[in-house]
Amino acid sequence: MRLNPSRSLGVSRIAARIGAFIFLGLTSLAPASAFFRQHPPETLAESRIASAVIAARDDGERRALVTAQPQLINLRFRHALAMQVLRLQMKGDHQRVLATLGFARQLAEERKDKGWVAMTLIDSVGSYNLSGNALKALAEFRKVPPPEDLAHDRQALARSTCAKTI
Numbered sequence: 001m002r003l004n005p006s007r008s009l010g011v012s013r014i015a016a017r018i019g020a021f022i023f024l025g026l027t028s029l030a031p032a033s034a035f036f037r038q039h040p041p042e043t044l045a046e047s048r049i050a051s052a053v054i055a056a057r058d059d060g061e062r063r064a065l066v067t068a069q070p071q072l073i074n075l076r077f078r079h080a081l082a083m084q085v086l087r088l089q090m091k092g093d094h095q096r097v098l099a100t101l102g103f104a105r106q107l108a109e110e111r112k113d114k115g116w117v118a119m120t121l122i123d124s125v126g127s128y129n130l131s132g133n134a135l136k137a138l139a140e141f142r143k144v145p146p147p148e149d150l151a152h153d154r155q156a157l158a159r160s161t162c163a164k165t166i
Contacts, residue, residue: 045069046077050084054100062103073107078116085123094131098124115150 049065049072056062066073081104088097101120108116121144128137 044076044080046072046074047080047084049073050077050080053081053103054084054088054096059099059103059106062100066107073111078119082119082123089123089127089130092130094127097127101127114145115152118145118150 049069052065053062056065081100085097085100088100101124105117105120105124108120121140124140125137125144128134128140
């Protein structure tokens with residue numbers, strides 16, 4: 001089977017754009033709110049739940065953790081989970097990252113939280129790209145909602161805007 005050079009060049013361009021998107025997406029995490037500077041996620045109960053969700057073996061265990069303490073599934077949990085997922089991505093544990101993000105996306109959709117859905121999609125794009133699956137990364141990238149749908153969620157809006165401008 002012979003590869004079409006123009007087609008492979010297109011995938012390379014897509015991978016480069018997604019790589020730039022990941023860089024900008026990660027830099028949008030840098031400006032933390034005053035609350036998170038005063039109370040690092042590692043000290044919060046939400047961070048402990050996020051760690052347990054990541055460590056869980058399957059979605060059943062993750063669901064049990066979340067339903068046991070629903071009051072802790074809030075913005076701080078979302079932030080703690082995003083930071084821990086980022087650490088796992090940098091370590092190269094993409095299978096665990098994608099499983100966690102899949103569950104987080106289900107949770108976000110159940111809660112009708114468009115911002116969180118967008119953030120899980122953006123993080124999935126990064127993980128697929130870092131694991132070498134540019135086509136799956138592109139498919140996830142196309143699911144990210146437009147920035148105008150996220151006007152109510154500043155963190156998701158910043159990451160989505162970075163994604164859509166690349």
